[in-house]
Amino acid sequence: MKKTLSILGSTGSIGTQALDVIRHFKDRFDLIALTAGKNIALFKKQLIEFEPKFAYIQSKEHIDDIQQFIHKENLNTTLCPNNDGLSIIAKIPQDLVVIALSGTIGIKATYDAIQAGNDIGLACKEVLVSAGSHIMEASKQKGVKIHPVDSEHAALQQCLTNNSNSSINKMIITASGGPFWKLEKEKFNSITLEDALQHPNWSMGKKITVDSSTFVNKGLEVIEAHHLFNIDFDDIDVVVHRQSIIHGLVEFIDGNILAHLSSTDMRFPIQYVLTYPEKLHSTWPRLSLTQIKKLEFFEPDYDRFPLLKVAYDVGRKGGSYPVVFNAANEAAVTLFLAEKITYLDIQRIIMKSLEEFNHDLSLSIS
Ligand code: MN
Numbered sequence: 001m002k003k004t005l006s007i008l009g010s011t012g013s014i015g016t017q018a019l020d021v022i023r024h025f026k027d028r029f030d031l032i033a034l035t036a037g038k039n040i041a042l043f044k045k046q047l048i049e050f051e052p053k054f055a056y057i058q059s060k061e062h063i064d065d066i067q068q069f070i071h072k073e074n075l076n077t078t079l080c081p082n083n084d085g086l087s088i089i090a091k092i093p094q095d096l097v098v099i100a101l102s103g104t105i106g107i108k109a110t111y112d113a114i115q116a117g118n119d120i121g122l123a124c125k126e127v128l129v130s131a132g133s134h135i136m137e138a139s140k141q142k143g144v145k146i147h148p149v150d151s152e153h154a155a156l157q158q159c160l161t162n163n164s165n166s167s168i169n170k171m172i173i174t175a176s177g178g179p180f181w182k183l184e185k186e187k188f189n190s191i192t193l194e195d196a197l198q199h200p201n202w203s204m205g206k207k208i209t210v211d212s213s214t215f216v217n218k219g220l221e222v223i224e225a226h227h228l229f230n231i232d233f234d235d236i237d238v239v240v241h242r243q244s245i246i247h248g249l250v251e252f253i254d255g256n257i258l259a260h261l262s263s264t265d266m267r268f269p270i271q272y273v274l275t276y277p278e279k280l281h282s283t284w285p286r287l288s289l290t291q292i293k294k295l296e297f298f299e300p301d302y303d304r305f306p307l308l309k310v311a312y313d314v315g316r317k318g319g320s321y322p323v324v325f326n327a328a329n330e331a332a333v334t335l336f337l338a339e340k341i342t343y344l345d346i347q348r349i350i351m352k353s354l355e356e357f358n359h360d361l362s363l364s365i366s
Pocket of ligand 1: 150152
């Protein structure tokens with residue numbers, strides 16, 4: 001039986017890599033739908049290659065263009081024309097909906113897919129960071145599995161095997177440290193956009209690359225892990241591991257530790273999720289331990305990267321704090337990518353937003 005699935009956000013970094021996995025195992029998947037934001041050229045190529053039953057384009061000005069393209073190429077694809085296209089596609093009964101959207105737009109699509117009883121491949125951090133309790137509760141009620149498409153969380157999931165939650169002592173997620181791990185604090189005020197987009201190990205979208213450099217990405221991942229695995233913040237550790245070979249570890253109450261290793265290629269976690277629970281023979285570059293030779297680990301530096309600590313704090317506070325943290329970061333990084341603010345302004349904007357939110361909250365309570 002072929003697995004039926006949709007990729008929401010097919011032209012992004014995760015979307016294109018998910019399609020690469022599907023391309024390698026074509027006879028195993030039945031692609032129901034693809035959706036894109038505004039990368040029209042790539043989306044057209046994908047429609048021709050994969051000819052999904054349904055398609056949706058977010059940017060209104062391109063709807064006619066895509067519609068005419070489908071007609072001209074004689075594709076057996078129906079374009080969902082209205083604003084509700086993501087929702088319509090998420091609700092189609094299928095085996096898996098991959099949420100590779102960026103930003104808070106992913107929350108509703110995830111919720112809709114859960115309500116339809118579809119399992120989720122989740123590659124959108126905002127979903128669990130902003131609405132983790134609701135999403136996990138809804139998935140439990142509907143008996144829906146949420147598979148994380150993030151190297152660290154997919155690693156933790158694989159380390160858990162069949163062990164119960166009560167047997168976990170702690171979870172450890174690794175961080176590459178990003179491009180500024182060795183940079184002196186005094187030099188942070190001269191970091192440019194170009195500097196921030198140089199990730200040492202992973203090739204990813206721009207937003208997440210900047211988030212990696214500030215450790216916000218790791219902070220969001222800690223909050224995600226808390227929801228996904230129902231684990232206390234005190235029992236989630238972050239360890240800086242420059243080589244990005246080990247992605248996650250689980251320490252059990254008896255002291256045994258399981259670690260997950262793979263090359264720094266997102267197709268490993270993506271394939272794990274897409275083919276779950278099956279294992280298929282892949283051809284992605286394999287790991288050679290003797291070539292790597294050594295693995296190093298360091299404590300995070302909260303002095304130069306205070307936002308990781310802030311993420312733990314907002315996670316512990318819960319409620320709307322993680323939402324504010326995430327939204328402020330999203331807005332600040334957008335401004336930084338547009339070269340409207342400096343690198344350290346990202347930090348300032350997040351801190352100020354949280355302070356103001358705290359202040360508003362205390363006003364409304366008193
Ligand atoms: Mn990650």
